[in-house]
Amino acid sequence: MGESGTLTRALVELNEERVLAAVNERLAAGEDPLAIIKECNEAMVEVGKLFEKKEYYLSELIMSGEIMKGVMAVLEPLPGEVKTGAHEGTVVIGTVKEDIHDIGKNIVVSLLKGTGFEVVDLGVDVASADFVAKVRETGTKVLGLSTLLNFTYPEMKKVVDDLSAAGLRDKVKVVIGGAPCNERVREFVGADYYAPDAVAGVNICKEVYGAG
Numbered sequence: 001m002g003e004s005g006t007l008t009r010a011l012v013e014l015n016e017e018r019v020l021a022a023v024n025e026r027l028a029a030g031e032d033p034l035a036i037i038k039e040c041n042e043a044m045v046e047v048g049k050l051f052e053k054k055e056y057y058l059s060e061l062i063m064s065g066e067i068m069k070g071v072m073a074v075l076e077p078l079p080g081e082v083k084t085g086a087h088e089g090t091v092v093i094g095t096v097k098e099d100i101h102d103i104g105k106n107i108v109v110s111l112l113k114g115t116g117f118e119v120v121d122l123g124v125d126v127a128s129a130d131f132v133a134k135v136r137e138t139g140t141k142v143l144g145l146s147t148l149l150n151f152t153y154p155e156m157k158k159v160v161d162d163l164s165a166a167g168l169r170d171k172v173k174v175v176i177g178g179a180p181c182n183e184r185v186r187e188f189v190g191a192d193y194y195a196p197d198a199v200a201g202v203n204i205c206k207e208v209y210g211a212g
């Protein structure tokens, strides 16, 4: 498996020192940070599986999150395509109510900023009313909702329904993301797009603003 296997294994084994050494080595070798993130992402899914199997406990989950944050601190700022300061548009984003996972959302935020978007990050455990108020206030064309917990799908749906009730639904495209999401979740929620990763999310934002 070579070098890539080394990073995955080190992260699954929660060996922070080896993870950071592997990341630094690969950055120095000129590897794309997004490829490194993708691999870490896969390792995090493995950590989640070990947690499900009860081979790992909450402490290990917390540790994996801390290591991943350390990795992001090394990788940021992420490469954006636009370095001219061109303003691509505004994106409002947050993790839905009851959910405090934010590592993936923060990657999306960094990448959007690097690409020239203005980002309003509402943080984690965000109530539907706060999303709706911020959409109204900013006039954004894109609202990004993140969740890593499958029991919060109804909460995402609530945000979409509340946007409709507020008369804002046709003014904003709703993009959902987070490991457990997929097209079926998007349909249930009534969102416009599902983004499997941060790069797909940025491309959707570009498409929405590009379309005028």
Ligand code: B12
Pocket (backbone or CB within 6 Å): 040, 041, 044, 045, 046, 047, 048, 049, 051, 052, 058, 061, 062, 063, 064, 065, 068, 093, 098, 099, 100, 101, 102, 103, 104, 105, 107, 108, 143, 144, 145, 146, 147, 148, 149, 150, 151, 175, 176, 177, 178, 179, 180, 195, 196, 197, 198, 199, 200, 201, 202
């Ligand atoms: C790290 C972690 C934690 C950390 C989070 C730290 C933090 N600051 O975020 C801590 C320890 C706090 C945690 C807590 C819990 N967790 Co947790 N956690 C994880 C783990 C291992 C990794 C998540 C992660 O950061 N992945 C890496 C990032 C980069 O990936 P990502 O989030 O998917 O993001 C990428 C894309 O999805 C996309 N994306 C994400 N959001 C968005 C949004 C938009 C708009 C767009 C465009 C794109 C996008 O872009 C990113 C980059 O490409 C996952 C395992 C997994 N399968 O993901 C479990 C997991 C999500 N956790 C789980 C659980 C059960 C919990 C707890 C309930 C545990 C407990 N008993 O307390 C609590 C819940 C707390 C709460 N109320 O939110 C389960 C959820 C299962 C389910 N039924 O839904 C998982 C799947 C583990 C498992 N297999 O059992 N967790």
